[in-house]
Amino acid sequence: MTSEGWGTPPVEPISQHYIVCGGNALAHRLILELVEHYEVPVVVLVADRSRDHAPHIEQLAGVAAVVEYSSITDEALRAVSIGTARGLALVEGSDQENIHAALSAQGHNPNIRIVLRMFNQRLGENIERLLRNGAALSGSATAAPAFAAAALGRPNSVEVGGRFLHIAFDDAIAADRLCIVADHIDRQDLSKIRLMPEQEGGSAEFVRLATEIGGDGPVRVDGAAVGADRNADRALETVAETGGVAALQALPTEPREPIGWGRRLRWRVLDTARFFTSARLRLMLLTAFAAVLMSFGVLWYLNRDFGWTLYISLLDLAGAAQPDQPADIAAGTGTGGAWQRAAQVVITICGITFAPVATAIVVEVLASGRRGQPRNPSAGTRDHxxxxxxxxxxxxxxxxxxxxxxxxxxxxxxxxxxxxxxxxxxxxxxxxxxxxxxxxxxxxxxxxxxxxxxxxxxxxxxxxxxxxxxxxxxxxxxxxxxxxxxxxxxxxxxxxxxxxxSVSYLAAPAFAAALMGREVRGTLSVFRHVLLIAELTVEDGSGLIGRNRHDLEDPGGVRVIAVRLARSPHLQWNFADRTRRLGPGDRIVVAATRSGLARLNTVLVEEG
Known part of the structure; x- marks a missing residue:
């Protein structure tokens, strides 16, 4: 372990290790994933061993070394034996710094697997094309859907094959669920959650019962016959007895927040009006608007012609109406009587009021844009x-x-x-x-x-x-x-x-899987626990060759939820044939815990 400027490498001769550059929360969680679930040697490169999460990282069992360099230079990369490493994770620093470090690492070790954190996802996609064996991920993009969904009180979703996977709890579970992902849920003690339970366990009776809700005939529960009309109530009781159940379900479209267009329009109009105008200005405008409406009503009452009334009112608002002349009035050829002339005067005066106010609003908007001032919340903000x-x-x-x-x-x-x-x-x-x-x-x-x-x-x-x-x-x-x-x-x-x-808890499993060459499509939250949705491709020489669902599924870790055969362009959800062996070109989608995906990866690497 050293600081920048020392000439001798601080790491004992090591190979086939993984390098994590960073001392932030994401680096901390990622290192835990690698040493606890994947059981690989890790060397950590930090800017300051006394700051952020670096002191905690240094105490983790399984970390081969913690090296201190103020920046990721060629010397720093050589100090962590970049030439013999299997993988490199860049999870701290700006996008530009991580790109520079990734390209430098590739120059030292062309075959190394590189995963870098990028905020700009579009730039990250382009950088992936420059790397021979790399992936660019965004920790914030991985975690943000879970936060947004939690704010709306609904589960987040992950898109796979045109369907949106999400977690449903208890009575929200439908009969077409993909699999049970958790049971024994105690919301007061989240350590009791059992992820990926065996199908024949505490939740099996609920699974069978839920599929029969709405059917004809009695259903036996705990040795007693229950009528079809009592199925739903008994199912809820069964859920309560087992401590709650969570299941993975799929929807054809992503659920949107049910906000009616009328409420959105009302909120937007009120918000805009209150943002651009003060309270006194709004009072003046409302008074003038009420006067215009009242005068419009007078004109319409006198003439009984809505089109003409609207026409003359708009001309009056613009100050373009032709006023009656004394000679016209004396000759009886005027456009109307005293009430009509009074109404037109009111409309014209109000139009004179509206014009400068509208000009002031436009000027204020343009001026605010030039000053770069952020928009303040207005008194019309509701349900936000x-x-x-x-x-x-x-x-x-x-x-x-x-x-x-x-x-x-x-x-x-x-x-x-x-x-x-x-x-x-x-x-x-x-x-x-x-x-x-x-x-x-x-x-x-x-x-x-x-x-x-x-x-x-x-x-x-x-x-x-x-x-x-x-x-x-x-x-x-x-x-x-x-x-x-x-x-x-x-x-x-x-x-x-x-x-x-936790952002790092949601993102770290995806970074660890990417470092091992696995594609994680997204993460789903079961309270504080994480469920990974990963897609694996069967390639020649891969450990997946010749395996079936029974071989891959692991109670407490992995469920195969979809299979796409090489000859078919479509995913087959809940692939029924558990004995069919996978061949080159097949793809499988799995739902897995962090440890389950790590165990699957280890088996495939060892046997591939």
């Missing part, structure tokens, strides 16, 4: 989600909620945060400043919000924001980003209508 923290994750969560049509308000204390420009481009309101949370949440219209998502990089800050939000609005749903599992357990036990997610 507050996102606290505009780092990589917060920015993606806000963008995803906005794309779903959910009103969003962001809060950020750092005026230089990278997400400020992104949310401003989307027109998302922002509360910016380093004031007390109570005041910031008030400005964010907490009392009218539906949920708060605290995703800053600090656990204590996130918890403080959640507690302040719950104090200001006891009904608000809170979603907290927490790294520490024990901390998260206390949150679940003490707060109702709350959820906790």
């Amino acid at each position: 989600v507050i996102v606290v923290g505009l780092g990589n994750v917060g920015t993606r969560v806000a963008a995803q909620l906005h794309e779903l049509g959910v009103p969003v308000v962001c809060m950020e204390r750092d005026p230089q945060a990278r997400g400020i420009a992104a949310v401003r481009a989307l027109g998302i309101p922002l509360v910016l400043g380093d004031g007390p949370f109570e005041e910031q949440l008030r400005r964010a219209r907490l009392k009218h919000s539906r949920a708060l998502v605290a995703v800053s990089g600090d656990d204590a800050t996130n918890l403080e924001a959640a507690l302040e939000a719950r104090h200001g609005n006891p009904e608000v749903r809170v979603v907290v980003r927490l790294f520490d599992d024990n901390f998260a357990g206390h949150v679940y036990a003490t707060l109702d209508n709350a959820a906790s997610r």
Whole structure:
């Protein structure tokens, strides 16, 4: 172990190892995945061994060495034996720094597997083409769907083969589920969750019962006959007795938030009006508008011709109407009587009022755009989600909620945060400043919000924001980003209508699998636990050749949920033939725990 500038390599001669560059939370979780589940030697390259998660990383069993260099130079790569390594993970630093390091590593070891973290996913796709054996992943993009879904109180989904996989709990489980993924769920003690249980276990009776709901004839449960009309009630009782059940289900389309167009339009009109105008200006405009409507009614009453009334009213608003002359009035050729002339005067005066106000609004909008000022939340903001923290994750969560049509308000204390420009481009309101949370949440219209998502990089800050939000609005749903599992357990036990997610916990399994050459399509959350959806290709020389479902499935670890045969372009969900052996060109989709996917990978590598 050394600092930059030493001439001798700090690592004892080592080969077939994996290098992780970074000392952040993602690096910490990734190293745990590699040493605990994949059981491979790991060398860690950090900028400062005394900062961030580096001290904890140094204490992990299975870490061969922790090397300190201020930047990833050629000397640093040689110091961690890049030439004999099997894989390299770059999970800290900017996109540009990671690209430079990846290309340098490839120059030292052309066959090394490289996985780099990239915020810009489009750039990452292009970089993958430059690497002989590499993958570019975004930790924030992997984790953001789970946070957004938790804020809306629904499970996130992963798209596979045109279908959207998600986790359903208890009575939301449908008969066409793919498999049971968890049972013995105790929401007060999440350590009791049993992932990927055996089909013949505590949940088997529920599975059989659920498939028979709605059929004719009695069903036997615990040795007693139950009528068909009581099936549903008994199924729920069975779920309660086993402590809850979670299942993997598929939908043909991704569920969207049920927000009616009328409510969206009303919110948008009110929000826009209150953003561009002050209270006094709005009062003046409403008064003028009411006067115009009343005058329009007078004109229509006198003439009984709606088209002509609308025509003359619009001309009056623009100041273009031809007024009656005294001679015309004396000759009886005027356009109307005294009431009509009075109504036209009112409309014309109100039109004179509207013109400068509209000009002022346009000027203010253009001026605000030049100054680069973010948009403030207005008094019309309702039923929205507050996102606290505009780092990589917060920015993606806000963008995803906005794309779903959910009103969003962001809060950020750092005026230089990278997400400020992104949310401003989307027109998302922002509360910016380093004031007390109570005041910031008030400005964010907490009392009218539906949920708060605290995703800053600090656990204590996130918890403080959640507690302040719950104090200001006891009904608000809170979603907290927490790294520490024990901390998260206390949150679940003490707060109702709350959820906790860890970005590194959600993203690390995908990075570890990618480092081993496996394609993880996405992650699904079962409370604080992670379920991976991975797609594996059967290639010549692969350990998958000649295996069937029975060989691959592992109780407590792996379920095969779909198979695509080489001769077929379509996935076959819940492939019924458990004895058919896989051949070159076949593809399988598995749902797996972190350890299950690691065990599957180890078997395939050893036998491939």
